[in-house]
Amino acid sequence: xxxxxxxxxxxxxxxxxxxxxxxxxxxxxxxxxxxxxxxxxxxxxxxxxxxxxxxxxxxxxxxxxxxxxxxxxxxxxxxxxxxxxxxxxxxxxxxxxxxxxxxxxxxxxxxxxxxxxxxxxxxxxxxxxxxxxxxxxxxxxxxxxxxxxxxxxxxxxxxxxxxxxxxxxxxxxxxxxxxxxxxxxxxxxxxxxxxxxxxxxxxxxxxxxxxxxxxxxxxxxxxxxxxxxxxxxxxxxxxxxxxxxxxxxxxxxxxxxxxxxxxxxxxxxxxxxxxxxxxxxxxxxxxxxxxxxxxxxxxxxxxxxxxxxxxxxxxxxxxxxxxxxxxxxxxxxxxxxxxxxxxxxxxxxxxxxxxxxxxxxxxxxxxxxxxxxxxxxxxxxxxxxxxxxxxxxxxxxxxxxxxxxxxxxxxxxxxxxxxxxxxxxxxxxxxxxxx
Amino acid sequence: xxxxxxxxxxxxxxxxxxxxxxxxxxxxxxxxxxxxxxxxxxxxxxxxxxxxxxxxxxxxxxxxxxxxxxxxxxxxxxxxxxxxxxxxxxxxxxxxxxxxxxxxxxxxxxxxxxxxxxxxxxxxxxxxxxxxxxxxxxxxxxxxxxxxxxxxxxxxxxxxxxxxxxxxxxxxxxxxxxxxxxxxxxxxxxxxxxxxxxxxxxxxxxxxxxxxxxxxxxxxxxxxxxxxxxxxxxxxxxxxxxxxxxxxxxxxxxxxxxxxxxxxxxxxxxxxxxxxxxxxxxxxxxxxxxxxxxxxxxxxxxxxxxxxxxxxxxxxxxxxxxxxxxxxxxxxxxxxxxxxxxxxxxxxxxxxxxxxxxxxxxxxxxxxxxxxxxxxxxxxxxxxxxxxxxxxxxxxxxxxxxxxxxxxxxxxxxxxxxxxxxxxxxxxxxxxxxxxxxxxxxxxxxxxxxxxxxxxxxxxxxxxxxxxxxxxxxx
Numbered sequence: 001x002x003x004x005x006x007x008x009x010x011x012x013x014x015x016x017x018x019x020x021x022x023x024x025x026x027x028x029x030x031x032x033x034x035x036x037x038x039x040x041x042x043x044x045x046x047x048x049x050x051x052x053x054x055x056x057x058x059x060x061x062x063x064x065x066x067x068x069x070x071x072x073x074x075x076x077x078x079x080x081x082x083x084x085x086x087x088x089x090x091x092x093x094x095x096x097x098x099x100x101x102x103x104x105x106x107x108x109x110x111x112x113x114x115x116x117x118x119x120x121x122x123x124x125x126x127x128x129x130x131x132x133x134x135x136x137x138x139x140x141x142x143x144x145x146x147x148x149x150x151x152x153x154x155x156x157x158x159x160x161x162x163x164x165x166x167x168x169x170x171x172x173x174x175x176x177x178x179x180x181x182x183x184x185x186x187x188x189x190x191x192x193x194x195x196x197x198x199x200x201x202x203x204x205x206x207x208x209x210x211x212x213x214x215x216x217x218x219x220x221x222x223x224x225x226x227x228x229x230x231x232x233x234x235x236x237x238x239x240x241x242x243x244x245x246x247x248x249x250x251x252x253x254x255x256x257x258x259x260x261x262x263x264x265x266x267x268x269x270x271x272x273x274x275x276x277x278x279x280x281x282x283x284x285x286x287x288x289x290x291x292x293x294x295x296x297x298x299x300x301x302x303x304x305x306x307x308x309x310x311x312x313x314x315x316x317x318x319x320x321x322x323x324x325x326x327x328x329x330x331x332x333x334x335x336x337x338x339x340x341x342x343x344x345x346x347x348x349x350x351x352x353x354x355x356x357x358x359x360x361x362x363x364x365x366x367x368x369x370x371x372x373x374x375x376x377x378x379x380x381x382x383x384x385x386x387x388x389x390x391x392x393x394x395x396x397x398x399x400x401x402x403x404x405x406x407x408x409x410x411x412x413x414x415x416x417x418x419x420x421x422x423x424x425x426x427x428x429x430x431x432x433x434x435x
Numbered sequence: 436x437x438x439x440x441x442x443x444x445x446x447x448x449x450x451x452x453x454x455x456x457x458x459x460x461x462x463x464x465x466x467x468x469x470x471x472x473x474x475x476x477x478x479x480x481x482x483x484x485x486x487x488x489x490x491x492x493x494x495x496x497x498x499x500x501x502x503x504x505x506x507x508x509x510x511x512x513x514x515x516x517x518x519x520x521x522x523x524x525x526x527x528x529x530x531x532x533x534x535x536x537x538x539x540x541x542x543x544x545x546x547x548x549x550x551x552x553x554x555x556x557x558x559x560x561x562x563x564x565x566x567x568x569x570x571x572x573x574x575x576x577x578x579x580x581x582x583x584x585x586x587x588x589x590x591x592x593x594x595x596x597x598x599x600x601x602x603x604x605x606x607x608x609x610x611x612x613x614x615x616x617x618x619x620x621x622x623x624x625x626x627x628x629x630x631x632x633x634x635x636x637x638x639x640x641x642x643x644x645x646x647x648x649x650x651x652x653x654x655x656x657x658x659x660x661x662x663x664x665x666x667x668x669x670x671x672x673x674x675x676x677x678x679x680x681x682x683x684x685x686x687x688x689x690x691x692x693x694x695x696x697x698x699x700x701x702x703x704x705x706x707x708x709x710x711x712x713x714x715x716x717x718x719x720x721x722x723x724x725x726x727x728x729x730x731x732x733x734x735x736x737x738x739x740x741x742x743x744x745x746x747x748x749x750x751x752x753x754x755x756x757x758x759x760x761x762x763x764x765x766x767x768x769x770x771x772x773x774x775x776x777x778x779x780x781x782x783x784x785x786x787x788x789x790x791x792x793x794x795x796x797x798x799x800x801x802x803x804x805x806x807x808x809x810x811x812x813x814x815x816x817x818x819x820x821x822x823x824x825x826x827x828x829x830x831x832x833x834x835x836x837x838x839x840x841x842x843x844x845x846x847x848x849x850x851x852x853x854x855x856x857x858x859x860x861x862x863x864x865x866x867x868x869x870x871x872x873x874x875x876x877x878x879x880x881x882x883x884x885x886x887x888x889x890x891x892x893x894x895x896x897x898x899x900x901x902x903x904x905x906x907x908x909x910x
Contacts, residue, residue: 001543001547001636001639001640001643002640004554004632004636005633005636005637005640008629008632008633008636009633011629012626012629012630012633015622015625015626015629016626019622019626022618022622023615023618023619026611026614026615026618027615029611030608030611030612030615033607033608033611034608037605037608057583058583061579061580061583062580065576065579065580068572068576069569069572069573069576072565072568072569072572073569075565075625076562076565076566076569079558079561079562079565080562082558082561082632083555083558083559083562086551086554086555086558087551087555089544089547089548089550089551089554090548090551090552090555092545092548092549092551094549094551094552094818094819094822094825095818095819106858106861106862107672109857109858109861109862110668110823110824110827110858112858113856113858113859114665114668117665123681123684125680125684126677126680126681126684129676129677129680130669130674130677130680133674133676133677134672134674134677299849299855300849300855301849301850301851301852301855301856302850303850305852305855305856305859306661306827306852306856307658307661308830308834308852309826309827309830309831309834309852309859310661310664310823310826310827310830311657311830312829312830312831312833312834313825313826313827313828313829313830313831313833314545314546314549314826314830315545315833316829316830316832316833317545317549317825317826317829318542318545318548318549319545320829320832350832350867353867353868354867354868354869354870355832355833355867355868355869355870356870357870358869358870358871358872358873359833359869359870360873361833361834362648363883363884365834366875366877366884367834367836367848367850367851367853367854367877367882368836368838368839368846368848368851368877369838369874369875369876369877369879369899370836370837370838370869370871370874370875370876371874371876372871372872372873372874374874377872379837379871381837382841388893388897421454421457422454422457423457431897432897433893433897433898433899434897434898434899435876435877435879435891435899
């Protein structure tokens with residue numbers, strides 16, 4: 001990028017100087033033409049003199065012409081040099097996965113996805129224009145809900161929590177804990193604002209009035225503590241963890257204690273141990289919390305799917321393209337026609353229904369467990385599930401069977417050795433695991 | 436002494452440790468079960484402090500952990516015939532885990548390579564502008580030359596007649612002034628393009644200043660990038676208003692090429708909707724040299740279509756005149772096709788002959804529009820489809836696992852784009868799965884990645900959850 005910037009700056013300088021130069025030469029040409037004209041008008045001039053100046057004019061026109069041409073040529077070479085430099089960064093073939101025609105097939109649906117994306121990010125006017133232009137099919141209900149959410153969030157940022165309280169109240173029964181957690185967060189924010197505005201006594205009475213009902217709140221005990229079979233309360237837990245409810249498991253008492261402690265430091269919040277409550281990011285956290293709980297209530301993912309997919313694509317594309325190009329080189333399709341080449345290009349990026357390159361996505365982009373057998377390097381499937389040996393090592397069932405077959409007879413009593421540690425087991429001792 | 440962290444990263448240590456431990460265990464077990472058990476217990480107490488620090492099971496000695504340990508321990512005793520003491524911690528190969536750590540860094544080179552069209556388009560525009568101004572200058576200059584050449588006869592011969600003389604000089608000066616203003620316009624246009632390129636390159640360069648993906652600045656940058664790709668998609672699919680709105684909204688004005696794209700879309704529509712080749716032919720003549728260089732026979736196709744249209748209207752003589760005028764220097768294949776098309780002059784548009792019916796058919800227009808699009812994209816160095824679609828396809832493939840396609844509701848993850856979004860799920864049906872030779876485990880409950888800090892725990896029923904979740908549930 002530095003190279004491009006440097007040569008671009010150089011180009012700018014060259015361009016400026018060229019502009020000046022060409023302007024100057026044209027100006028001088030105009031000047032000499034005007035002089036010539038005035039001489040002509042002035043009839044007193046000698047024909048010889050006229051002839052000379054005419055010659056001069058012709059000559060200068062010729063010179064200027066040549067000069068301008070030269071300048072333009074120079075400029076063009078500089079531009080194409082820059083072009084080559086820009087081409088250097090384009091190592092990725094963006095034409096892979098071309099032939100699928102997926103874009104045409106799913107054009108409408110992609111439009112809907114984009115409209116949702118715009119709505120989610122709170123750009124309603126944009127979304128409206130887009131929906132109109134692309135005629136994406138979106139129900140008004142969805143749009144209204146999103147509008148509601150963004151009114152709440154913007155109100156929170158303006159320190160106005162009335163709407164948020166109302167929303168929690170309205171959707172009370174849809175929450176696991178009857179909206180207690182969100183309500184508490186709102187009370188907390190209000191209370192902290194009072195302290196920040198130096199209304200310590202108001203804050204005290206406010207806290208006394210509103211926090212009491214949380215004091216005796218005991219979070220619902222998770223049923224069947226010892227019920228390992230499939231975690232019956234899994235769904236609840238998912239909800240809880242994704243909205244940051246974990247704290248409630250411990251009750252609100254600790255938090256309320258801390259909050260009341262803030263009063264002591266009311267006059268010197270900056271140096272207090274509680275100053276994190278007053279960071280500007282605290283408000284953002286509350287707003288995010290609302291967005292997240294909103295998405296949970298409506299069964300939406302916490303991050304817009306389009307962004308996630310594109311981020312994954314950004315990581316994957318260069319790798320995929322690299323492998324595809326290498327593969328093409330191996331196949332040495334040089335003399336083929338363009339169309340055919342392109343077709344092969346699009347075939348080269350995958351291999352038997354799987355990508356030809358392994359993409360290591362960041363943790364935040366992993367959503368499903370993938371178990372690849374360390375022996376066969378194949379992914380586990382329903383028919384080839386992961387099995388854990390008594391030593392704790394896990395391999396796939398097929399590899400396990402193979403191992404036990406090939407090792408039969410070499411070790412005592414139908415046992416085989418774990419490929420990763422020196423222990424011996426029976427095949428039947430391995431247990432299925434579920435990730 | 437081996438540092439605790441290394442323990443998990445280094446499989447060899449695991450193997451050595453287990454070999455030693457197990458052989459000792461076996462030895463003692465043979466002699467006396469009671470003393471063996473005692474030893475086990477001692478070993479268990481001894482091991483954690485020195486080697487097994489990262490194992491959270493043994494990290495803290497609070498009552499919860501001990502309780503959990505006790506439960507799991509007794510359960511495992513109950514379930515299997517042999518005593519095992521370390522084995523509930525799954526020792527799945529840990530090499531995947533350091534890969535993840537490096538992923539957080541930003542790979543600028545890869546990111547730049549995707550942005551290539553973003554810069555390339557400006558360069559192409561700049562090239563075109565310079566070439567145009569060059570041509571213009573040459574044209575103007577030749578006119579001036581003519582004007583100058585006209586001077587002598589008029590002057591020398593009829594120097595008496597002032598009235599007559601006024602014309603050529605004025606003409607010359609006028610021409611020069613015209614050239615000056617035109618040149619100035621061109622130069623400002625070029626300059627703006629150079630500045631635009633500068634701006635874009637500077638924007639991309641910001642990427643180098645971010646340390647990792649956790650940088651808050653990076654997230655704004657990357658959300659801007661998402662917007663940019665969306666805008667690109669909008670421009671290329673003809674949602675011009677949305678594109679320009681998005682540009683104003685997200686402060687992307689200097690990154691739009693909407694003018695160029697609306698021109699291209701207009702030409703495409705003129706082919707598709709109005710069925711007229713005029714605009715497209717004009718575009719062809721503007722870019723004649725470039726098209727010739729890239730060996731794109733778009734103009735030929737358009738001319739053929741014009742002849743077909745004339746034949747459809749039964750204007751034979753005009754069609755012949757037209758083809759005489761426009762078809763020169765044809766290749767063999769082109770000649771053949773021209774002959775075929777000219778045969779239409781004697782064949783009615785209602786013909787049933789398949790060969791000629793296809794020439795008359797209205798299907799030709801979308802094909803032409805497509806050819807025009809390909810030609811234009813090739814000319815400007817765009818990839819053949821919007822970058823959004825490439826990214827979506829590769830992204831879906833990278834995210835798609837076998838779990839996403841299973842009907843089992845247990846496998847559904849709300850946060851996974853493939854599971855949650857209908858569109859992406861439908862698209863994913865035609866795309867390949869991601870390829871894995873290394874495992875990566877995600878806790879079903881918390882959605883967190885399981886690694887050495889949050890290791891996977893197997894419960895006796897075979898289900899594996901991350902440590903942090905298991906501890907919460909059991910206590």
